[in-house]
Amino acid sequence: MVSVPISEQAVWDILRTIPDPEIPVLSLIDLGIVTRVRTDDGAVEVTLCPTFSGCPALHQMRMDVEETLVSHGCTQVTVIVDQRASWTTDLLAENARRRLQAFxxxxxxxxxxxxxxxxxxxxxxxxxxxxxxxxxxxxxxxxxxxxxxxxxxxxxxxxxxxx
Amino acid sequence: MTKANAPVIEMLTALADDELVIGHRDSEWTGYAPILEEDIAFSNIAQDEIGHSLVWYTLLERLLQRSPDAMAFERQWLDFRCCRFVAYPRGDFAYTVVRQYLFDEAEHVRLEALAQSSYGPIRDAAARIMKEEAYHLLHSEALVERLGDATDESRRRMHAATATAFPQSLGLFERLEHEDVLVRERVFPGNAKLQTAWIERIVATFGAVSITLPLDGSSKPLCLADYGGRAGDHTSDLEQLIADLHMVYQSVSGASW
Known part of the structure; x- marks a missing residue:
């Protein structure tokens, strides 16, 4: 099966619709954990930087990214978890703080x-x-x-x- | 495994195994801690420590071609390189608090040093873990201060716990086989230096609640250190712990969530 080429921007837009499993008012993009998106024809590679090293939701996030991209027609999806990168709460999107407060x-x-x-x-x-x-x-x-x-x-x- | 990597592999294995094993002991308080906040705290700390073991095992994966799961679940207990200290039974809550405090302070000085390591992947991982560990130290230091000077019973238990835990905790700084190479290559400053920095910190906290440590005039321990773990010379407490840790993995081989 040949997959449909998808742009990096389209991937970012799709990731914006995936909620955090523990705090669903934030998307994975709002959380600031997606550090890189690469596309090559139909192949998509997404790099995630975990928030806390032991976060049990990471496994779920990984599956959510894979399943959501596959449902949008991507057949080759690779999710890389970059344990070396250091996430901080300063990476939260500007509107994330307002949404947390309202939640x-x-x-x-x-x-x-x-x-x-x-x-x-x-x-x-x-x-x-x-x-x-x-x-x-x-x-x-x-x-x-x-x-x-x-x-x-x-x-x-x-x-x-x-x- | 190449010979050149052996010193880094030795150090990373010790770091990862310490985190996994103390994380397992912390998890034993889930549902049993004396108050709800501490139940939640130790459950969180357990998750953090096991998460930190994953960070170190992930670095090892590139050097050993062995997955974090294989390191955690497929090794025999005698192949672990944690210090004996982290494997001892959880004891009463005073022992748990004192052990966690001694461990958190050791992590603090070690991670500060590793954040300056000549080995890039270790430097990055230390910077990540340090930020999370800061919360552990705030928690355990505050508990030592409160329980160390609360009631007659709490004082008695905290004194007894410290007398037991301090000689054991020196095992955190047991010399590694490849210590000289690691120091020469500036991977870390060496366990003796870390221990000196650590003693300076813990003396201040214990001193504030009138708990004295067995030290000589130049702050060197007067007690016998509980070494052995770094060379695989463990007590049967680790055997029991690893048997518990491996039970599900070994009874349902290849199981996944």
């Missing part, structure tokens, strides 16, 4: 001089907007999140870990 997850601030300095910045509650919040745990329901409590509206919330 109830406090977005990470831009990385400061050091992690302790970044973590010392006030964290706004995504529910009521108050900065009267405190860290409850460095860890949360997934590797990329931590737990906070809001002293104003008394709700717990998650925040995306600055990395």
């Amino acid at each position: 109830g997850i406090a977005p990470p601030p831009p990385r400061g001089e050091s992690l302790p300095a970044t973590l010392a910045l006030p964290v706004k509650c995504p529910h009521c907007g108050s900065s009267e919040t405190k860290l409850d745990s460095e860890f949360g329901a997934t590797l990329c999140k931590q737990l906070y409590l809001c002293n104003s509206c008394h709700q717990a919330f998650e925040r995306f870990k600055p990395l």
Whole structure:
């Protein structure tokens, strides 16, 4: 079977429709984990840079990329996972922070001089907007999140870990 | 495996095996930790450490032509090169906290050094892992500070845990067979230097909660270090752990998700 040639731009547009398995309001492009797309006739090669090294969603993301591209007519799809590249939350797309906030997850601030300095910045509650919040745990329901409590509206919330 | 790569292979195997084995011990708290936040924390840390073992095993794959799964699931327990320290049973929560703290500080000094390694792939991997590890250290250091000076029971348990764990943890810095080559080639500065930097850090934290370590006037350990793991001289605790780790893989060969 001969596959249909596809442009790199078309591949990027398709990847923009694939949601993150754990935070579905963000696409893989919003997350900033797609580092390279190469096309050669019908063959497509996509390079992913994992967020956290142990992220269990990576396997799902890989399958989602393969299946989605195949459903768009690509027959030769290769997904490369680049463990050497270092992902940071500064790679999140600009609108990703707004979407996280609306989804109830406090977005990470831009990385400061050091992690302790970044973590010392006030964290706004995504529910009521108050900065009267405190860290409850460095860890949360997934590797990329931590737990906070809001002293104003008394709700717990998650925040995306600055990395 | 070429002879030239043997020193790097030795170091990467030790790094990867330490991460996998302590990650497995951390995972044993899932569902059992004393409070929900710690249950979540140790489950996360377990995933992180096992993820870091994957990063190191992936570097090894290019040198050994052996997949990360084969390294984790197809080697005999005596072929692992983790230190004995990471394989000991999880003990009580105080021991778990002290072990994790000692391990996290060791990772901190080691990764800072490896981020300057002459070997590019190690440098890149260290930079990636360091950022994630920062959260582990914040967590374990805060727990040592809190439990080290909370109640009579917590103080008693933390003192006892430190007395047990400190001699064991020196095994993290056991000399490698190819240590001289690795130092000469600037792959890393050597375990003795790392241990000195590590002791300086842990003395400060333990000192703040009045836990003293058996050190002489120039901060050298006075106790016997628990060596052996880097040469494959393990205790039966690792045998048990690897048997658990391999159980599913070996009972359903070729299984996939």
